[in-house]
Amino acid sequence: MSFKITQQAARQIIQSAQEEDMQNLALRVAAKRKADGAIEYALGFDAPAGIDNISHQFEVQILIAPTSIDLLVGSVLDFAVPENETDPQFIFLNPNDPAFVPPGTD
Secondary structure (H helix, E strand, O other): OOOEEOHHHHHHHHHHHHHOOOOOOEEEEEEEEOOOOOEEEEEEEEOOOOOOEEEEEOOEEEEEOHHHHHHHOOOEEEEEOOOOOOOOEEEEEOOOOOOOOOOOOO
């Protein structure tokens, strides 16, 4: 599985887990294709299931169900300030998403 998180995303995930008293749970990342072809994403803290793809990056355990793997291959989860925004947020950089614009090419 080539799904990655940035160090900035990992810091925010760890901070959120501590604030919500969820340090013992992993980060579940999910994706599904909408009717218009765009990809919808979800993040949450969860316990591993036997069928999950599990990875560890920057001290964060990441869970991805088999139904989301194909949509997330090659993706990067970042925590940054999007263009025309003022507050940082989680951003999926996903070449599988038809709305994806590689950074620096817009």
